[in-house]
Amino acid sequence: xxxxxAPQPPEVTCRQLEKxxxxxxxxxxxxxxxxxxxxxxxxTALVGPSGCGKSTLLRLVAGLEQPTHGTVDIGGEPPITVxxxxxxxxxxxxxxxxxxxxVRQNVALALRLARRRKDESKIAKLIxxxxxxxxxxxxxxxxxxxxxxxxxxxxxxxxxxxxLLLDEPxxxxxxxxxxxxxxxLPALWQKRGTTTLLVTHSIAEAVTVSHRVxxxxxxxxxxxxxxxxxxRDETGRRALMxxxxxxLAEASAGSSTP
Amino acid sequence: MTGRLNAALPTVLAAAVLLALWQALxxxxxxxxxxxxxVAVLRAFVDEAPLLLNAxxxxxxxxxxxxxxxxxxxxxLATIALAVPRLERLVSGVALVVFCxxxxxxxxxxxxxxxxxxGPQIVLAxxxxxxxxxxxxxxxxxxxxxxxxxxxxxxxSGRLGELVHVRAMAALPYLTAGLQIGAPAAFLGAMVGEFxxxxxxxxxxxxxxxxxxxxxxxxxxxxxxxxxSALAFWLFGWLGRRVGxxxxxxxxxxxxxxxxxxxxxxxxRSIAELALLAAVILALWFGLMHFLGLSxxxxxxxxxxxxxxxxxxxxxxxxxTLMTAFWQTLSLTVPAYCVGLMFGAGLAVILxxxxxxxxxxxxxxxxxxxxxxxxxxxxxxxxxGRGAVGTITxxxxxxxxxxxxxxxxxxxxxPRLVLDLxxxxxxxxxxxxxxxxxxxxxxxFFAAARMAVPAAxxxxxxxxxxxxxxxxxxxxxxxxxxxxxxxxxxAIVLLALAASLLYAxxxxxxxxxxxxxxxxxxxx
Numbered sequence: 001x002x003x004x005x006a007p008q009p010p011e012v013t014c015r016q017l018e019k020x021x022x023x024x025x026x027x028x029x030x031x032x033x034x035x036x037x038x039x040x041x042x043x044t045a046l047v048g049p050s051g052c053g054k055s056t057l058l059r060l061v062a063g064l065e066q067p068t069h070g071t072v073d074i075g076g077e078p079p080i081t082v083x084x085x086x087x088x089x090x091x092x093x094x095x096x097x098x099x100x101x102x103v104r105q106n107v108a109l110a111l112r113l114a115r116r117r118k119d120e121s122k123i124a125k126l127i128x129x130x131x132x133x134x135x136x137x138x139x140x141x142x143x144x145x146x147x148x149x150x151x152x153x154x155x156x157x158x159x160x161x162x163x164l165l166l167d168e169p170x171x172x173x174x175x176x177x178x179x180x181x182x183x184x185l186p187a188l189w190q191k192r193g194t195t196t197l198l199v200t201h202s203i204a205e206a207v208t209v210s211h212r213v214x215x216x217x218x219x220x221x222x223x224x225x226x227x228x229x230x231x232r233d234e235t236g237r238r239a240l241m242x243x244x245x246x247x248l249a250e251a252s253a254g255s256s257t258p
Numbered sequence: 259m260t261g262r263l264n265a266a267l268p269t270v271l272a273a274a275v276l277l278a279l280w281q282a283l284x285x286x287x288x289x290x291x292x293x294x295x296x297v298a299v300l301r302a303f304v305d306e307a308p309l310l311l312n313a314x315x316x317x318x319x320x321x322x323x324x325x326x327x328x329x330x331x332x333x334x335l336a337t338i339a340l341a342v343p344r345l346e347r348l349v350s351g352v353a354l355v356v357f358c359x360x361x362x363x364x365x366x367x368x369x370x371x372x373x374x375x376x377g378p379q380i381v382l383a384x385x386x387x388x389x390x391x392x393x394x395x396x397x398x399x400x401x402x403x404x405x406x407x408x409x410x411x412x413x414x415s416g417r418l419g420e421l422v423h424v425r426a427m428a429a430l431p432y433l434t435a436g437l438q439i440g441a442p443a444a445f446l447g448a449m450v451g452e453f454x455x456x457x458x459x460x461x462x463x464x465x466x467x468x469x470x471x472x473x474x475x476x477x478x479x480x481x482x483x484x485x486x487s488a489l490a491f492w493l494f495g496w497l498g499r500r501v502g503x504x505x506x507x508x509x510x511x512x513x514x515x516x517x518x519x520x521x522x523x524x525x526x527r528s529i530a531e532l533a534l535l536a537a538v539i540l541a542l543w544f545g546l547m548h549f550l551g552l553s554x555x556x557x558x559x560x561x562x563x564x565x566x567x568x569x570x571x572x573x574x575x576x577x578x579t580l581m582t583a584f585w586q587t588l589s590l591t592v593p594a595y596c597v598g599l600m601f602g603a604g605l606a607v608i609l610x611x612x613x614x615x616x617x618x619x620x621x622x623x624x625x626x627x628x629x630x631x632x633x634x635x636x637x638x639x640x641x642x643g644r645g646a647v648g649t650i651t652x653x654x655x656x657x658x659x660x661x662x663x664x665x666x667x668x669x670x671x672x673p674r675l676v677l678d679l680x681x682x683x684x685x686x687x688x689x690x691x692x693x694x695x696x697x698x699x700x701x702x703f704f705a706a707a708r709m710a711v712p713a714a715x716x717x718x719x720x721x722x723x724x725x726x727x728x729x730x731x732x733x734x735x736x737x738x739x740x741x742x743x744x745x746x747x748x749a750i751v752l753l754a755l756a757a758s759l760l761y762a763x764x765x766x767x768x769x770x771x772x773x774x775x776x777x778x779x780x781x782x
Contacts, residue, residue, distance in 0.1 A: 088412065
């Protein structure tokens with residue numbers, strides 16, 4: 001039974017979504033026109049070659065970029081409306097913790113930005129859940145890369161968003177740490193049934209933590225593979241990983257981008 | 259505790275050596291009337307302590323008020339530039355030109371406006387302060403990863419949220435560093451303001467002591483001014499550390515610029531921007547004089563200056579007088595500027611080859627950087643005479659310490675990994691210097707060189723005004739005293755123009771060279 005302030009996770013719909021950037025007077029496509037629907041409460045991994053525009057897609061959904069054409073619809077609302085009531089949270093590759101704030105203050109910052117009451121017990125509970133209770137009053141400079149991402153995730157979750165947008169949150173940490181983070185953290189938001197979009201360059205991560213994997217071509221991003229009903233057994237996962245690898249390789253062939 | 263003691267040891271030693279040298283110099287120059295050693299200075303200070311401290315308090319008060327006003331203006335300008343990026347180049351241009359106004363001329367005009375009060379001291383202190391703070395804030399308010407701003411925006415906050423939650427705090431180290439440079443500058447501005455005919459203050463005592471050839475007293479006043487400035491510098495550094503502001507990697511750095519679509523488009527844009535800048539400055543000038551209702555007798559308008567220089571029957575003679583004095587000044591200032599930069603950077607290089615010596619010198623160079631050299635101008639002129647050598651020395655010394663401090667700091671920031679790479683090849687110190695440390699020093703060197711342009715002209719004109727009786731500084735003092743305000747304003751226009759152009763020239767060189775050697779160090 002969800003609490004009243006935790007809204008139902010939204011469905012996310014992209015219609016004819018397109019983004020081009022201007023660079024030196026030339027238009028460069030980042031996202032080709034895309035039609036996509038992300039089901040409520042599902043975790044979807046977005047995989048593709050680096051620089052293909054998958055992060056741009058995520059930023060379009062978050063309202064951090066404005067589309068050149070097309071629309072994003074989050075549970076019937078445009079992104080800007082959703083951000084104003086803290087209906088979504090965005091996790092960044094560099095964790096984006098403010099260095100002059102402690103872990104506790106960084107988590108509290110989300111509540112302040114969302115213009116909500118500071119709830120000490122909720123903050124403490126989340127810091128505990130991500131495993132940082134010993135470091136609540138530590139500043140980010142004294143934390144390891146993995147610990148910073150834990151703090152960032154706590155900050156994302158403290159506003160109880162219906163939509164979570166993760167832009168390679170574990171992209172900058174080592175393989176072992178990444179595995180530990182993936183073992184601990186996704187359960188936190190999946191238990192709440194948050195709609196989640198995860199941009200990652202790790203096929204293994206995509207297959208392990210999500211319900212659905214979408215594969216993109218090199219820039220401008222087009223959908224070249226869409227895998228649902230992911231296998232839960234190890235053999236099935238390995239087979240799927242191989243298939244995704246092949247899809248990626250085929251999409252990249254003929255493109256000058258390595 | 260012993261660790262801190264050991265760290266401070268080189269500095270203490272270096273300071274002791276300098277004091278000993280100072281005393282030795284006195285013994286060597288015995289019989290020369292212009293020199294006082296530390297003992298004589300201390301005696302003069304103790305004898306006149308109440309008078310000196312009282313005067314210092316008065317100057318300090320003017321400096322503090324001007325400092326606050328200058329920084330408020332800087333913050334307002336930086337906020338405008340941040341809020342309306344299209345206006346940034348215009349705002350920076352106006353800020354630079356106003357910063358380049360020669361104190362030697364604006365001082366007397368302010369004196370006419372304000373009478374004997376504190377007005378000119380406060381205005382000059384504000385003028386001396388605001389530009390460095392503005393530059394620091396301009397960089398500081400943007401010096402953060404894009405993701406911090408995205409974070410704020412992902413909760414639906416706008417520019418105000420960015421400013422409150424991220425930019426203001428991220429700019430704090432830059433702000434305290436700017437205040438650190440600005441505090442001694444404000445004291446210098448207040449003293450120059452007092453030179454223009456105040457009734458009380460350290461500047462007044464300084465002029466009186468020099469005119470009365472009271473050498474010990476002149477030195478005591480200079481030492482006191484130096485001590486107060488160094489203290490102010492140290493105080494703001496301490497405050498910065500108290501609020502947890504790490505010193506920023508690079509101050510006053512050049513900004514990276516968007517590449518124009520083509521060369522022609524770039525030239526066209528620059529010309530349009532310059533035309534707009536000129537129009538805005540003329541409008542500001544005219545508007546200020548008009549709305550303050552200042553008498554056209556001393557508050558000349560643009561049309562008065564153009565008539566004086568181009569339309570009057572005597573225009574050709576006026577131009578000749580002005581330009582002769584200007585070239586006289588420039589012919590001393592430019593070589594002195596180069597000498598100051600060369601010696602500053604050169605000594606930094608030598609010190610880096612002797613790391614223990616460098617560790618001791620850096621704090622002293624930083625402390626001496628904050629000393630208002632201009633206030634020692636009377637001394638140096640006493641010591642070196644009224645010829646070219648005196649002026650050149652004052653200008654060179656004015657530039658030398660900031661350059662030395664900036665270059666030492668720059669080289670200290672050579673990336674660890676780069677040094678390790680050179681060590682892994684057992685590279686000679688010379689190779690390390692040429693390929694790693696000097697390139698690392700360049701951004702700081704150019705920042706210092708750029709800021710040294712107005713400083714050099716200020717030092718030269720002040721020396722000419724107070725002592726040598728040549729050049730445009732003396733022309734300005736003379737015309738101010740005989741109320742030839744059209745000539746005074748013409749000199750202001752010429753000097754502000756020259757300083758701004760030279761500054762722009764160094765800035766252009768800086769961007770050219772840094773794009774090659776240290777493109778990663780250009781601020782965003």
